[in-house]
Amino acid sequence: MEPQYLRTVLAQWATGVVVVTTLAEDGGRHGMTASSFTSVALEPPLVSVCVASAGATCRMIRRSGVFAVNVLGSDHEEVGRRFAGPGLDDRFTAGRWDTATTGAAVLADAVAWVDCAVAACYPAGDHTIVLGMVQDAATPRPAAPLIYHDRTYYEGIAR
């Protein structure tokens, strides 16, 4: 299967958009945009995200053992773009960020966030499935979610 062809096929799957945050080696914060977030179990409370194994985020999650998942609202398109872009230093200039229990950054006006300790990391091809045990969770703002489909951002349905 040619990877770019498969990517185009899988882009037809509409998802929400999250920013996964974690702790950098220097004690600072790091994050990246992701669409591979999944709720896994309620007892115990487990979630997962698939991250590129060669990327900075994967390395930092493995090293720190913590991460948070921030569910973006329909007005967070710029945040989604910034955390997927090439620049690593200016990502947190988009959005207002607080610090959760684990030390990971959480978006003050996220639709929802979950703060996690790494429960397991499963290598899967060129990605790593990161399983997180939820330590804390919140729904700061009852807003419409940001949707991603066919490489385009859309506003979800307002509540």
Ligand SMILES: Cc1cc2nc3c(=O)[nH]c(=O)nc-3n(C[C@H](O)[C@H](O)[C@H](O)COP(=O)(O)O)c2cc1C
């Ligand atoms: C909407 C969207 C969803 C994405 N989902 C993922 C994902 O689930 N996993 C992943 O590894 N990268 C995903 N990416 C790509 C990363 O955000 C991008 O490669 C980022 O620069 C990686 O940051 P890092 O190199 O600091 O780890 C996504 C990008 C976009 C725009």
